Amino acid sequence: MDNGTHYRTCHLCEAMCGVAIEMKDGHIAYIKGDENDPLSRGHICPKAVALQDLHEDPDRLRKPIRKTATGWQEMDWDEAFDLVADRLHQTRQEHGRNSIGVYLGNPNVHNHGSLVATMPFLRAIGSQNRFSATSNDQLPHMLASLEMFGHQILFPIPDIDHTDLFICIGANPMASNGSLMTVPDFRGRLKALKQRGGKMIVVDPRRTETGRLADEFHFIRPGSDALLLMAMVHTLFEEHLVDTGPAERLVKDVDLLRLASLAFTPEAVSDHTGIAADDIRALARQLATTRKAALYTRMGTSTQRFGGVATWLAYCLNILTGKLDMPGGVLFTQPAIDLVELGAMSGQKGHFGKRHSRVKGLPEFAGEYPASTMADEILTPGEGQIRSFVTVAGNPVLSSPNGRRLDEALGGLDFMVSVDYYLNETTCHADVILPPTAALERSHYDLIFSMFAVRNVAKYSEALFEAGPDTRHDWQILLELAHRLEKRRKGGRLPLRAELGWRTFKQIGPDPILDLLLRAGPYGADMGRVRGLLQPAVDLVMDILPQRHPLRGLAKLSPLNRHWQELPKGLSLSALKENPNGVDLGPLQPSLPERLFTRDGRINLAPRRYLEDLGRLHDLLKTPADTELQLIGRRHVRSNNSWMHNSQRLVKGKDRCTLMIHPRDASRLGLQTTDAAGISADDRQIVLPVEITEDIMPGVVSIPHGWGHDREGTGQSVAAAHAGASINDVLSDGDIDPLSGTSVLNGQSVTVKVWRPERQRKRA
Known part of the structure; x- marks a missing residue:
């Protein structure tokens, strides 16, 4: 990459902050906020500066590795793809399509390439045992949007x-x-x-x-x-x-x-x-x-x-x-790219409870089961038991309840593959790890978080660094695996038309698709004189076709829809490349009733x-208020997910993985600031330093999420040196919201005691 300033969007959380990255002699000299970004206006948090650490991290994997009796061993890409496709195909043939489980982590939604490739990959896997971070995070919001407005x-x-x-x-x-x-x-x-x-x-x-x-x-x-x-x-x-x-x-x-x-x-x-x-x-x-x-x-x-x-x-x-x-x-x-309308056009507005999980009978949402039941589906014998597992950019051992039980489950699989560039608490169980390129080595467009922004904006970032010749983007990994799985399912060969389709898809990648969606969207091509010729046809389509007709959907989404006539036009990939700071598309505007997707x-x-479900709420009202200590999580601006703890500049300073407790509760339990506390529920326990503060409500204790880097077999040296403890090693995976299937991460009861190591050793 040439010397000078290059503009990107930080991909580390939902904020989409614009960054200005100064390059010198092929290396990052410094990172600061982009003052001309229309959404973030120069603001960045400490995570953005750590983009350099994540890119240059010596612990980041660059080549595929497989587990052997003597340790991890590098392998070439073709060999790795064949091994993974063979083992997954074997599992499917021997135990059925639902014997393969898939977990998708949060970083996938920050990556337009991964989003484009995920659906063909999941279709090739063919399993109903799909999971993601959604049920540990945002599922209640998606369910409310589906039920009230008609779209998830x-x-x-x-x-x-x-x-x-x-x-x-x-x-x-x-x-x-x-x-x-x-x-x-x-x-x-x-x-x-x-x-x-x-x-x-x-x-x-x-x-x-x-x-x-x-x-x-x-x-x-x-x-x-x-x-x-x-x-x-x-x-x-x-x-x-x-x-x-x-x-x-x-x-x-x-x-x-x-x-x-x-x-x-x-x-x-x-x-x-x-x-x-x-x-x-x-x-x-x-x-x-x-x-x-x-x-x-x-x-x-x-x-x-x-x-x-x-x-x-x-x-x-x-x-x-x-x-x-x-x-x-x-x-x-x-x-600019309206996934809500595009999903509705293809019949993908969302669904809930069409089927239920095998062991606990939990409802699916949009084809996924709650993450809290992953261990059940792996450990419980019977038809449909998960025998092989795929994780893509996720670390559920630290992000899902009862991480120790999930540890046990993953350790007993017949086969596991992870698409990830870290050897972490989850991927250490894999037989093969396929590392994608780092974020700064690929282009970036926020398909998902542009839909949740407090202002309508669009921004495209070209790759800052050229990917090495022996590397693969995550979309290339997913498409290659999908292609090989489809060939094996069809007996080794695909029809010529299907084979050409796969090869074309793998060759063009996600950016041309991105360009097409931008041009066809409400801010897309400015038709000029052609608009006058086409407008009557578009108006006719909007007037006479049924609400759910696909042609009506296309007309509604197009820049020729009169509803969008006041919006700026001319958006395309080339236009965004000419505006590297991003394009301001204006404030949020009223959009009802056109934006509703309910049947009526x-x-x-x-x-x-x-x-x-209000019967449960009535029952709660009739019972005495709970007097046990209640556990809640917390977030810090220098952290988001577990994989950010391998940056020294993000973990340095005062220990943040502490038990916050009110002075009244600390006094009652005999805890002091210099103490360590044992936090337990049933047979699950962790130990953390005590932080006494009036900033927490009496009767409540708090532990941050994403820590717990003390597992054996991982390869993140900085994280291991700042291990902390995982809140999910205390939380039960059996405690869920029965309405939505969401994991209960806030409000589980715990016991807190002064931790005396010598006393614990004697008891053991």
């Missing part, structure tokens, strides 16, 4: 740049820069909100980095968010504050929600939530009476026993107070599956 990835995004009241429950955007709300420089945006007279309210079991900046803060007991939100709904109806605003004619079943909320008075939920009844009413009133307001919830509310109901109620509150489709409220994005074109305010 149509998320209402807070218009934070124009709101006057931001209510944040169970989220920490100061550390995350948003999640399902791509919002780089949250601090700067919050400052602007306050300068225009606005206010932020935070509700959380911990006074997070975001909570410390709040104008109003409330502690809440973990797992009780659904009670709080239902009491707010009750207050809106009781005080005649319901006004659905712009969505009024689209919303149905308002009375069903009113009836469902009758028993959940603020007084009834106060003891369970830890929030005074008057404060609950005040929250509801502020949301209702502030014209430009948005309520936002995330991990703390969704990854709990009532995650499905809590997320649904958060959406309901925005709708009942007229904030949906309102500037300054919550709006749907209009990205209306918003389902009270889907039956949520109403049926």
Whole structure:
């Protein structure tokens, strides 16, 4: 790569921050924020600077390796592809197609090449035993969007740049820069909100980095968010504050929600939530009476026993107070490549519960089973037992509940392959590891997070470094494996047309597909004079064809649709290359009713599956408030996933993998700051240093996620030197939200004691 400044998007979290990378003599000299990026406006966090560390990491794998009796051994690519295809094909022939399991990790959604190649790869595998990080993360939001708006990835995004009241429950955007709300420089945006007279309210079991900046803060007991939100709904109806605003004619079943909320008075939920009844009413009133307001919830509310109901109620509150489709409220994005509309055109709007997992009977979502049941499906004998496993850019041993049990399960497989460039706590179980190129060696476009951004933008980044001749991009690895698996399934040869199709796909790669999607989208080609000739035909198609006809979908998506006539035009891959800082496509805009995908074109305010689950919430209301210590996770701005801990600049400094505990609880348990604590649940236990702080609610303890690098057989030297302990070694994989199948990562009960190593050795 030439000397000088090169512009990219940081791929390490959802924020899509623009970076300016200065190159000198073929190496990175420094990394800073891109002041001309239309979304991040010069902001970056410490993770972005560590892009250099991840690229230059000597622990990163560059060639395929296989496990032998004497250790890991390098192999060439063709040999590796044949070995993997042969073993997976053998498993399928001997035990059936569902005997192969697949897990997809978070980094896949930051990678347009991987996204393009994943579907043909999964089709070639042919198994129903598919898993991903979704059920440990965002599934309740996807389910609510599917049930209420008709599409699993149509998320209402807070218009934070124009709101006057931001209510944040169970989220920490100061550390995350948003999640399902791509919002780089949250601090700067919050400052602007306050300068225009606005206010932020935070509700959380911990006074997070975001909570410390709040104008109003409330502690809440973990797992009780659904009670709080239902009491707010009750207050809106009781005080005649319901006004659905712009969505009024689209919303149905308002009375069903009113009836469902009758028993959940603020007084009834106060003891369970830890929030005074008057404060609950005040929250509801502020949301209702502030014209430009948005309520936002995330991990703390969704990854709990009532995650499905809590997320649904958060959406309901925005709708009942007229904030949906309102500037300054919550709006749907209009990205340059509209995967929402493209998915609907192909019949892929999402589905839930079409089948259930073999062992625990958990519902699938969009073809995936909950990650919490992976170990069950591997360890439990019988037809459909997983015998071979594929992981792609994931480390579920550290990111899924009961990691030790998953350790055991992966260790007993017949065969395992990992597409990953680290020998980590999961891939150490693989028989073969196929390492893809690093992120700076491939082009980048954010297909997914452009759909969740607080402003419509588009940005393409060319590869910063040329990939070596003996390397493969992840999309090349996935397509090559898919091609070879298909050939074996067909007896060794494919029909000529299919063979040519595979070869063409592998040759052109994802970027020409990206270009086609950009040109065909709402900001695409400016037809000029041709527009006048084609416009009547497009209008006719939109008027006469059925709602779900594919031609109507194409017309709706095209730049010739009159709905998009005010949007900027001319977007293409070449146009983005000419604008390396990115292209500003404008603020979020009202888009209803055109953006709805429900069968009747209306918003389902009270889907039956949520109403049926309220029996559990009633039962919770009848039981005494829990007095056991409740465990929650936490996030730090210098961390995101487990694979970031191999950067020295991200892990240096004060130990962040600690047990946070309130002084009152520490005193009761005899804990001091210099102590280590044993945190246990059933037969699962970890040990961590104690951090005593009033920033956490009494009765609650907190451990960060992604740590636990003390397993044997890994190859990340920096991470091993800062091992910490995995919160998922304490959490049970049997504790899930039965409505959605989401893992309960917040609100499980634990026991905490002073850790005395000598006493523990004597007991052993």
